[in-house]
Amino acid sequence: MPTAIAVTSADLVLSPSDHQTPTAAVLQPPSAQSFDAALADMNVHLERHGYVVALYPASIPAAHERRMHAVRSVLETDRIALLKLDLPPLGVAVLARQLRQLSICDFSAGVVASAARLLSHYVYAGALLGTVAKLDRIPVSLKAHAKSWMPGAQFAVLANPEPQLIKVGGEETLAGPEFSTQLAFGRGQLSSTYVTDTLAPSWKIQTAHEVGLPAGSAAWWGTPKVVEFAAFLPDISVLYQLVSSVRREQCHWCGIQLIGDRCGFCSAPVAPAENQKHAAGVLNRGST
Incomplete structure (x- = not known):
């Protein structure tokens, strides 16, 4: 059975692009599920899949994060990876879908x-905002704060891979991917015209499709006046090639196989001399 991929809310489970990609498990918050039920559910996932890789935004309530760690501690298992991500909610959702795709491949x-850390560098996650007055996830200048009080002002913000903020209607543009991607976007209390008519063409997006806005997005971006978006690699063959191009190591602490500079299960770092980068030429515009 494939490794189980888990998320912390049902709205982070995006529809797959094929019939082979498995769905994701949802790890409920304490308000929705008792501790005993959470233990029982996790046991079922471990029995069916052997391992569970859980992705969650750094913005989830502390009680929910403590619950997941408590479940892992009580079960006394090293087969649960808890991956806390600085990505906005929709970025977490597309990354979870990519791991779901990879889970059916011949990867341990x-x-x-550990592929989550690698692939997160290729997720372009941002939002169109009606105000940046309460945005605290990326740097916001005093000038931008002042402009956010102007009627009708809108801002395009990139949170990953590098923070960027521009005022819509100016000469600046958001730095986009240099490789072919698809775009997922979810609407709050704003029109998505800028995202579909301006951003997507400038980024040479293959396909843009609307999804439900995750419940945690308004809090992450500091406003319900938001259209969140995430550009990502959709093709499993490209994802497979990208992950396969990185040298595999054995974690010196827990013994599990990994790629990159840190173990996804125990977080132990790899010695700097052993770090490997993906092979050149893996990603090229139009390759997907």
Whole structure:
């Protein structure tokens, strides 16, 4: 059975692009599920899949994060990876879908878990905002704060891979990917015209499709006046090539196989001299 991929809310489970990609498990918050039920559910996932890789935004409530760690502690298992991500909610959702795609490939659970750090560098996650007055996830200048009080002002913000903020209607543009991607976007209390008519063409997006806006997005971006978006690699063959191009190591602490500079299960770092980068030429515009 493939490694189980888990998320912390149902709205982070995006529809797959094929019939082979498995769905994701949802790890419920304490308000929605008792601790005993959470233990029982996790046991079922471990029995069916062997390993569980859970992705969650750094913005989830502390009680929810403590619950997941408590479940892992009580079960006394090293087969649960808890990956806390600084990505906005929709960025977490597209990354979770990519790991779901990889889970059916011939990769070990350790490689799938550590692939999250690698693939996150290729997720362009941002939002169109009606105000940046309460945005605290990326740097916002005093000038931008002042402009956010102007009627009708809108801002395009990139949170990953590098923070950027521009005022819509100016000469600046958001730095986009240099490789072919698809775009997922979810609307709050704003029109998505800028995202579909301006951003997507400038980024040479293959396909843009609307999804439900995750419940945690308004809090992450500091406003319900938001259209969140995330550009990502959709093709499993490209994802497979990208992950396969990185040298595999064995974690010196827990013994599981990994790629990159850190174990996804125990977080132990790899010695700097052993760090490997993906092979040149893996990603090229139009390759997907």
